[in-house]
Amino acid sequence: MNFNKSLIPILFLIPFSACGKPQVVSVAQDFQPYVQKFQQVAQQQGKPVQITNLVVKFGPMENQYERGICEIDGDNPPTITIDQAAWEQMSDDEREPLVFHELGHCVLMRAHRPDMMGAGVPASIMNPYTLAGWTYDEYKTYYMKELFSVEDTL
Numbered sequence: 001m002n003f004n005k006s007l008i009p010i011l012f013l014i015p016f017s018a019c020g021k022p023q024v025v026s027v028a029q030d031f032q033p034y035v036q037k038f039q040q041v042a043q044q045q046g047k048p049v050q051i052t053n054l055v056v057k058f059g060p061m062e063n064q065y066e067r068g069i070c071e072i073d074g075d076n077p078p079t080i081t082i083d084q085a086a087w088e089q090m091s092d093d094e095r096e097p098l099v100f101h102e103l104g105h106c107v108l109m110r111a112h113r114p115d116m117m118g119a120g121v122p123a124s125i126m127n128p129y130t131l132a133g134w135t136y137d138e139y140k141t142y143y144m145k146e147l148f149s150v151e152d153t154l
Contacts, residue, residue: 023077024077025051025053026055031082034095034096035056035103041144045145047148049107049108054080059081067087067130068083069102072106078106080099080103091133094133101131110150113126124143126147
């Protein structure tokens with residue numbers, strides 16, 4: 001076999017370079033069950049996701065009306081920040097759609113979808129406004145199917 005030995009170091013580094021972007025997964029304990037459930041639901045919907053670059057943490061919001069935000073900024077890992085005071089006042093039926101919405105942005109690269117179904121019910125968990133817990137409960141099966149089937153990327 002005849003090949004250029006000077007290429008060996010380059011070929012060895014290519015699989016580990018990830019285009020120079022650091023790969024980080026750092027999910028605060030409060031959010032771990034929701035991230036795991038997101039991955040389970042994705043699998044159930046036939047759209048498995050593997051989260052390899054994501055930060056989920058508590059932090060302040062610039063806008064007092066926001067409960068969470070996804071930031072995608074250059075070489076930094078996608079970062080979801082959740083307002084802790086709001087989180088502590090929320091039920092699980094409000095927490096899950098909030099985290100799934102932000103994961104929709106940071107993992108699935110989904111954009112906001114402001115359209116409505118009948119009776120003023122948001123047509124997507126990617127609605128720009130927080131879903132009421134009862135709305136999420138009533139339409140959860142629909143929302144999970146929609147979340148993992150629509151391709152309206154950022």
